[in-house]
Amino acid sequence: MAQRSTRQPSGKAILYNFLLNELLGSQAVADYELWVLSPWVTNFAIERPYHVTFGELVSTRHEELHLFDVLRQVAANGGRVRITVGEDTRYHAPLRALRELSSRIDVRVYGRLHAKAYVGHYGAISGSLNLTDGGMHQNAEIYRYVHDAHSIAGLRRQCVEHYEQGVPLP
Numbered sequence: 415m416a417q418r419s420t421r422q423p424s425g426k427a428i429l430y431n432f433l434l435n436e437l438l439g440s441q442a443v444a445d446y447e448l449w450v451l452s453p454w455v456t457n458f459a460i461e462r463p464y465h466v467t468f469g470e471l472v473s474t475r476h477e478e479l480h481l482f483d484v485l486r487q488v489a490a491n492g493g494r495v496r497i498t499v500g501e502d503t504r505y506h507a508p509l510r511a512l513r514e515l516s517s518r519i520d521v522r523v524y525g526r527l528h529a530k531a532y533v534g535h536y537g538a539i540s541g542s543l544n545l546t547d548g549g550m551h552q553n554a555e556i557y558r559y560v561h562d563a564h565s566i567a568g569l570r571r572q573c574v575e576h577y578e579q580g581v582p583l584p
Contacts (some may be wrong), residue, residue, distance in 0.1 A: 428559050429539065433460065433484050437472070437536030448488050449533040449553035449573035450545065453500030457482040457508055458547040481545060482512050489518035494557055496520055498577045499526040506583060513531065513583065526560030529576065530557075531569050537561040538569040 440446045459478045472479060472487045485495050496514075499505060501523055509521045531540040541557025543549050560566060 429543075430460060430462065430557045432532065432537050432539055433481075435536045436553070437484055437488060437491070439463070439535040440488040440491040443493075443535050446488070446493035446535060448485070448492070448493060448495050449531070449570060449577070450485075450495065450497040451527070451529055451533075451573045451576055452498075452543075452545050453527045453530075454502065454505050454549075455497060455499055455509060455545045456505065456547060457479075457512075457548055458545070460484070469513065473524070480509070485512065485519065486515055490533035491510045492518070494518050496522075496573070496577050498522045498524050498527060498573065498580050499583070501525040504580065510583060521583040522577055523583055524576050524580035527576060527580075529572070531573055533566060533573050535566075538566045540569055 436448055440448070457480045459480055462479075472483050484504075489495050495518060497509065497520065499509060506523075513519050513521045529540075530543055530545075532538065532545070537559060538561075539555065539557055539559050541555065543555040543557040549555055560569070
């Protein structure tokens with residue numbers, strides 16, 4: 415288990431590696447699901463922490479890779495993307511547009527949401543990290559990355575509970 419602050423270069427590397435592993439997982443695992451639980455989710459640019467790219471795995475119209483490119487590609491690979499966000503409507507329009515790209519992407523709103531967790535098949539991240547530009551590139555955040563089956567299952571259960579308590583994004 416790793417615990418880091420996003421002020422350290424390894425913080426970006428952990429999220430990058432998590433997304434890369436889960437993107438590969440969406441190609442290999444039947445009934446793949448990626449759970450995103452965060453009050454705020456934006457389409458921020460994902461900076462490369464080293465000389466590895468998603469270029470072979472993600473088709474994008476941008477020169478830079480963005481979070482929504484990865485989520486869209488997971489859905490295109492046959493995976494399901496389940497996103498639960500808070501009630502701050504300033505962040506809903508881009509998520510609505512993302513949801514319209516694939517029936518395999520679902521977005522729900524849970525009004526009292528403050529928790530943050532990102533769960534796939536091979537790993538999970540939880541802590542204070544919102545999936546926003548500020549959360550990734552500006553704020554001092556504390557989070558943990560886990561890769562054991564027991565911890566992943568526990569965080570997945572929490573994501574499912576919040577998702578089920580939410581309502582579909584209008």
